Amino acid sequence: MSVFLSSPFMHNIFAGLAQGIIYSLVALSLVIIWQSTHVLNFAQGAMAMIATYIGMTEIDRGIGYWWCVIISVLVGMALGGVTERVLIRPLYGKPEINPIVVMVGFLGFLEALAAAIWTSTTRNITEPFSQIYFKSNGHLVFLSSFIIFQIVLAMGIMLSVAALFRFTKLGLQLRASALAPEVSRLLGVRVSRMLTIGWILSAGVGAIAAVIIASGNFGLFPTDMDGIFVASFIAAAVGGLESPLGAVAGGLIIGLAEQFILAYWSPDVAPLGGIIILVVALMIRPQGLFTKNTIRRV
Amino acid sequence: MDWFLSLTRQETTHSRLIAMAFLTVLTLVITFFLPPVADSQLAGGAAIAIVVLGLSWLTGWSGQISLGNSGFMAVGAYAAGIWAHHHASTPLVFTFVLAIVFGGISGLIIAIPSTRLRGPYLAGMTLAFSAAVTPLAQNFTSVTGGEGGLFMNSLVTPRWFLHFFSGPNAAINASAQWSADLAVVVAGVMFFFMANLFHSRTGRAMRLVRDNDVAAELMGVNLARTRTTAFVVSAAYAGLGGALYSLLQASVRPETFPIGLSITLLTLMVLGGIGTLSGAVIGGIIYSFSANLVAHVNSLTGVNPTSNVGANMQGIIFSVLLILTMLFAPRGIVSLQYPLRRLFRARPATPTPKDVHL
Amino acid sequence: MxxxxxxxxxxxxxxxxxxxxxxxxxxxxxxxxxxxxxxxxxxxxxxxxxxxxxxxxxxxxxxxxxxxxxxxxxxxxVGHVPEGRGVIEELTVEQNLRLGALSSKVNLAEGLEEQYARFPVLGDRQRKYCATLSGGERQMLAMARALIAKPQxxxxxxxxxxxxxxxTAQLMKAIRQLCETQDxxxxxxxxxxxxxxxxxxxxxxxxxxxxxxxxxxxxxxxxxxxxxxxxxxxxx
CATH class of the missing domain: 3.40.50.300 (P-loop containing nucleotide triphosphate hydrolases)
Structure with a gap:
C-alpha cells in the first residue's frame, strides 16, 4: 500500500487535487456571482490578491496566522460588497459587455495598485503547516500537513457555502433572488441587498483561495491570480457557470489534467491544456457538463 | 473629429481611397516636423492603432468581445519575427502578409469553438488564449528564442531617404522618421480596407447580427460564419499590428504581450469610441503619447517616476480611465458615427436568468 | 383598504x-x-x-x-400574485411557501399548517419541485404563498x-370565502x-x-x- 501511495502516479494525483481544489474554490466564487448577477467577474482573482496582501501586511505587524486569514477574508468580503455597489450596480440593465469591460479595468487597476504599493515581488505567509512529505514505512507519501490543511480548508468552505444555500433563510432568499428577482421582490425579499450579499460571499470564498496560495511555497505575486482565474474560469465553464457542484468538479478536473499533462506529456504544451479541455468540453456540451437546462443557448 | 468621420464616410471606394490617401499624406508631412522621439512614439502608436481598429471592428460591429487580441498580436509578431530573423532581406510586404495570415489562422482556430459562445464565455475563452501565449513563447525556446526572444533587422532606412537629413544625428533621425512613415503608411492601408469593410455586405450583415441575430438568421445570414469572419479579420489586424510593433522594436519577446496588453487595447478602444475609425486613431494617438501623459501626471503629483508608484502609474491611469469611460461615457470620448444604440440598449432593471442570452 | x-x-x-x-x-x-x-x-x-x-x-x-x-x-x-403566478419552478412547494413567510413575522410552522389545511393538495406535494405542478396547483401555491404572510x-x-x-369556478369561490373570513x-x-x-x-x-x-x-x-x-x- 505504501509503495502505491509513494508511486509517481499518486504524486500526480495528490498534486493535481491540491491545485485543483484552489481552482474549485475560485470557480465556485465565480458561479456564486454569475448566478446572482450574471456578471463574470474578471477581477475576482485580483480582488482576492489585494485582500490577501492587506492581510499579509497585518501579519508583518506580528499577528498570528489565523488572524491574517480572517483579516484577508473580511477585507475580501468588504471589497466584494463595495465593488457590487459602486462598479456593478450602475450597469444592471446595460449590455453584457459593459460589466465585462469594467471588471477587466478593475483587474488592471488592482494589479497596478498592488505592484505600486507592495512592489512586483512575491510575498508569502509563513504558514503554520509543514510542507515536508509524510513517510510511511520508509516510503515517501506525497502528502504534507500543508496539502491536508489546504484540502480540508477548501472542503470546509465549500461545504459551508452549500449548507448556507441549502439550509438557511438567507440561502433561500439568495437563490430566489437569482432565479426570479421580480417575484422575490413581490414577496418582500430585498433583492438588491441579496445581490450585494452574493458578491460579499463570493469575494470571501475567493480570498480563501488567495490565502492558501500565499501560504504555499511559491507565495503570491501581484499577477499570479491571472493564471488561477483563467484555470478557474475554464473549470466553471466546463461545469456550466450555473452549477456550483459543476464548478467544484471542474476545478478538480482541470487541476488533475494540468498535472498529468505536465508529468506525462510535455511541460511545453501545458499552458494549452486548459484551453484544450475547454474546447473539447464545449464541443460536447456547449451548455456545460453539469447544467441541467439544455435549452439555454450559450 | 467630425471632419475625419465625414471624410471616411464617403460612399464609394474611390472617394474613400482619396480620403485615406489624403489623411495618410497629411500625417506623413506632420512626421517631418516632429522630433525623432515623437516619431518613434508615433510609429508604435500606428501599429497599436491597427490592432485597436481590429478589436473595435469585432466589438462594435459584430458585438463580440475579445481579451485575446494581445495573443493574436503575439502570433503575428512571432510569425513575422521568426521569418525576418532568418531571412532579413525578404521584402517587408511579404513579412506583413505572413503576419496577417498567421494572425488570421490563429483567430480562426479560436473562433470556431468561440463563436458559438457569447459575451462572458467568449471573453473568458479569449483571455485563456492570451494567457497561454506568453508561456508557450517562453517554452519553445528553439523556435521562439525563449525569454530572450529574437532579433530582426528588417527596417533598414533606404539610402535615398537619408538624403533628407544632415547633421551629426542624421542616421538616427532618418531611421526614426522612416519607421514612423512606414508605420503610418501601413496603418493608412489597413484603415482604408476597414473603411471599405464597414460599408461592405459583410459589414452590414455584421451589424444585423449584432443588433438582432434572430432576424439576421431569418434573412439568410449565416450567424456562425459571420461571427467567425469578424473574428478572423480582427485577429489578422492584431497579427499585422503585432508584427509591425515588433519590427519597429527590432525584436520580439514574450514579455511584450502580457495579458495587460489586452487590457490596454480594450482601454484604447473604449476611450476612442467603439466601432469607429476615428476611435482607433484616437486610441493610437493616446498610446503614442501615453508615456508623456504619465510623466506629466507623475510630475504634477510629485511622484518619483522610478519609484514603484511611478512605474505603475500608467496601469493605474489607464484602468481608471477605462472604468470611468465605461460607466459614464460608454460611447467613448468622441460621439459615435455609427451609434451603438442597440448594443447599448437598456435591458430590464434587474437581470433575470431567463432573458440573459449568452 | x-x-x-x-x-x-x-x-x-x-x-x-x-x-x-x-x-x-x-x-x-x-x-x-x-x-x-x-x-x-x-x-x-x-x-x-x-x-x-x-x-x-x-x-x-x-x-x-x-x-x-x-x-x-x-x-x-400587500400580497401580489403576478400574472403567470410567478411560482419559482426550481424550488419545492415548501421552499416557495417559506419564501412567502420570510418577510413577515408569522410563525412558519403554523403558517405552513394553515395553508396545507386550506389547500390540501399542496400538503401532498410539499417536497415536490414546482416544475412538476399543474396550472391549478400553481395558482393555489401562488395564493398560498401570498396568504402565508397574512397580508391586508x-x-x-x-x-x-x-x-x-x-x-376557475372553485378558485373564485375560494377567493370570495377568503376575502370575507380574513377581512x-x-x-x-x-x-x-x-x-x-x-x-x-x-x-x-x-x-x-x-x-x-x-x-x-x-x-x-x-x-x-x-x-x-x-x-x-x-x-x-
Whole structure:
C-alpha cells in the first residue's frame, strides 16, 4: 500500500487535487456571482490578491496566522460588497459587455495598485503547516500537513457555502433572488441587498483561495491570480457557470489534467491544456457538463 | 473629429481611397516636423492603432468581445519575427502578409469553438488564449528564442531617404522618421480596407447580427460564419499590428504581450469610441503619447517616476480611465458615427436568468 | 383598504393609465375588468411599486405607497400574485411557501399548517419541485404563498388564466370565502369578466387606461352597453 501511495502516479494525483481544489474554490466564487448577477467577474482573482496582501501586511505587524486569514477574508468580503455597489450596480440593465469591460479595468487597476504599493515581488505567509512529505514505512507519501490543511480548508468552505444555500433563510432568499428577482421582490425579499450579499460571499470564498496560495511555497505575486482565474474560469465553464457542484468538479478536473499533462506529456504544451479541455468540453456540451437546462443557448 | 468621420464616410471606394490617401499624406508631412522621439512614439502608436481598429471592428460591429487580441498580436509578431530573423532581406510586404495570415489562422482556430459562445464565455475563452501565449513563447525556446526572444533587422532606412537629413544625428533621425512613415503608411492601408469593410455586405450583415441575430438568421445570414469572419479579420489586424510593433522594436519577446496588453487595447478602444475609425486613431494617438501623459501626471503629483508608484502609474491611469469611460461615457470620448444604440440598449432593471442570452 | 387617486402611468409615449381613481375597501373584492391592453396589469404593478406613476397617489389605509420599494410595499402587507403566478419552478412547494413567510413575522410552522389545511393538495406535494405542478396547483401555491404572510391586501392578476372552467369556478369561490373570513382587501384583475363579476362586490371597468365605469359589481354586470363595448364576448 505504501509503495502505491509513494508511486509517481499518486504524486500526480495528490498534486493535481491540491491545485485543483484552489481552482474549485475560485470557480465556485465565480458561479456564486454569475448566478446572482450574471456578471463574470474578471477581477475576482485580483480582488482576492489585494485582500490577501492587506492581510499579509497585518501579519508583518506580528499577528498570528489565523488572524491574517480572517483579516484577508473580511477585507475580501468588504471589497466584494463595495465593488457590487459602486462598479456593478450602475450597469444592471446595460449590455453584457459593459460589466465585462469594467471588471477587466478593475483587474488592471488592482494589479497596478498592488505592484505600486507592495512592489512586483512575491510575498508569502509563513504558514503554520509543514510542507515536508509524510513517510510511511520508509516510503515517501506525497502528502504534507500543508496539502491536508489546504484540502480540508477548501472542503470546509465549500461545504459551508452549500449548507448556507441549502439550509438557511438567507440561502433561500439568495437563490430566489437569482432565479426570479421580480417575484422575490413581490414577496418582500430585498433583492438588491441579496445581490450585494452574493458578491460579499463570493469575494470571501475567493480570498480563501488567495490565502492558501500565499501560504504555499511559491507565495503570491501581484499577477499570479491571472493564471488561477483563467484555470478557474475554464473549470466553471466546463461545469456550466450555473452549477456550483459543476464548478467544484471542474476545478478538480482541470487541476488533475494540468498535472498529468505536465508529468506525462510535455511541460511545453501545458499552458494549452486548459484551453484544450475547454474546447473539447464545449464541443460536447456547449451548455456545460453539469447544467441541467439544455435549452439555454450559450 | 467630425471632419475625419465625414471624410471616411464617403460612399464609394474611390472617394474613400482619396480620403485615406489624403489623411495618410497629411500625417506623413506632420512626421517631418516632429522630433525623432515623437516619431518613434508615433510609429508604435500606428501599429497599436491597427490592432485597436481590429478589436473595435469585432466589438462594435459584430458585438463580440475579445481579451485575446494581445495573443493574436503575439502570433503575428512571432510569425513575422521568426521569418525576418532568418531571412532579413525578404521584402517587408511579404513579412506583413505572413503576419496577417498567421494572425488570421490563429483567430480562426479560436473562433470556431468561440463563436458559438457569447459575451462572458467568449471573453473568458479569449483571455485563456492570451494567457497561454506568453508561456508557450517562453517554452519553445528553439523556435521562439525563449525569454530572450529574437532579433530582426528588417527596417533598414533606404539610402535615398537619408538624403533628407544632415547633421551629426542624421542616421538616427532618418531611421526614426522612416519607421514612423512606414508605420503610418501601413496603418493608412489597413484603415482604408476597414473603411471599405464597414460599408461592405459583410459589414452590414455584421451589424444585423449584432443588433438582432434572430432576424439576421431569418434573412439568410449565416450567424456562425459571420461571427467567425469578424473574428478572423480582427485577429489578422492584431497579427499585422503585432508584427509591425515588433519590427519597429527590432525584436520580439514574450514579455511584450502580457495579458495587460489586452487590457490596454480594450482601454484604447473604449476611450476612442467603439466601432469607429476615428476611435482607433484616437486610441493610437493616446498610446503614442501615453508615456508623456504619465510623466506629466507623475510630475504634477510629485511622484518619483522610478519609484514603484511611478512605474505603475500608467496601469493605474489607464484602468481608471477605462472604468470611468465605461460607466459614464460608454460611447467613448468622441460621439459615435455609427451609434451603438442597440448594443447599448437598456435591458430590464434587474437581470433575470431567463432573458440573459449568452 | 387601498385608495388610488388620479393615477397616471406612461410607458414612453404610450399612456397606460389615465387618471385612475378608486377605493378598494377591506372585506370586499374589487374586480378590475377590461380588454387586453386596458391597463389592468399596469394598475397592479403600480400599486406594488414595480412601475412608477407619472402622477397620482396610492394609499394603504393612511400610508402612502408612492415611491416605496416593491419589497417594502410587500412587507407592509400587500400580497401580489403576478400574472403567470410567478411560482419559482426550481424550488419545492415548501421552499416557495417559506419564501412567502420570510418577510413577515408569522410563525412558519403554523403558517405552513394553515395553508396545507386550506389547500390540501399542496400538503401532498410539499417536497415536490414546482416544475412538476399543474396550472391549478400553481395558482393555489401562488395564493398560498401570498396568504402565508397574512397580508391586508391581495392583488390577483388573472388567476383564471389557463384554468379549466370548473377549476376557475372553485378558485373564485375560494377567493370570495377568503376575502370575507380574513377581512382582506382583494383587487382581482380578470379578463374573464363573467366569473370575476359574479364573486366581486364592486367593479371597475378599464378601457385604454381610463376608468369607463365603476360601481356595484352586479350593476356593472347587468349593464348591456358595458358588456357590449368593453367586456366583449366574455360576458354573455
Amino acid at each position: 387601498i385608495r388610488v387617486e388620479g393615477l397616471s402611468v406612461n410607458y414612453g409615449a404610450v399612456r397606460a393609465l389615465r387618471s385612475v381613481s378608486f377605493e378598494a375597501p377591506s372585506g370586499q373584492i374589487t374586480a378590475v375588468v377590461g380588454a387586453n391592453g386596458a391597463g389592468k396589469t399596469t394598475l397592479l404593478r403600480t400599486i406594488s411599486g414595480l412601475v412608477s406613476p407619472q402622477s397620482g397617489t396610492i394609499h394603504l389605509d393612511e400610508v402612502s405607497l408612492l415611491g416605496l420599494a416593491t419589497e417594502k410595499i410587500a412587507r407592509l402587507g 391586501v391581495l392583488l390577483l392578476d388573472e388567476p383564471s388564466l389557463g384554468l379549466a372552467p370548473q377549476v 382582506l382587501t382583494v383587487i382581482l384583475v380578470e379578463q374573464n369578466a363573467k366569473s370575476a363579476l359574479r364573486i366581486a362586490h364592486q367593479a371597475l371597468v378599464l378601457h385604454l387606461g381610463s376608468v369607463v365605469a365603476s360601481g356595484d359589481a352586479a350593476t356593472v354586470a347587468a349593464d348591456e352597453d358595458l358588456r357590449r363595448y368593453y367586456l366583449g364576448v366574455a360576458v354573455s
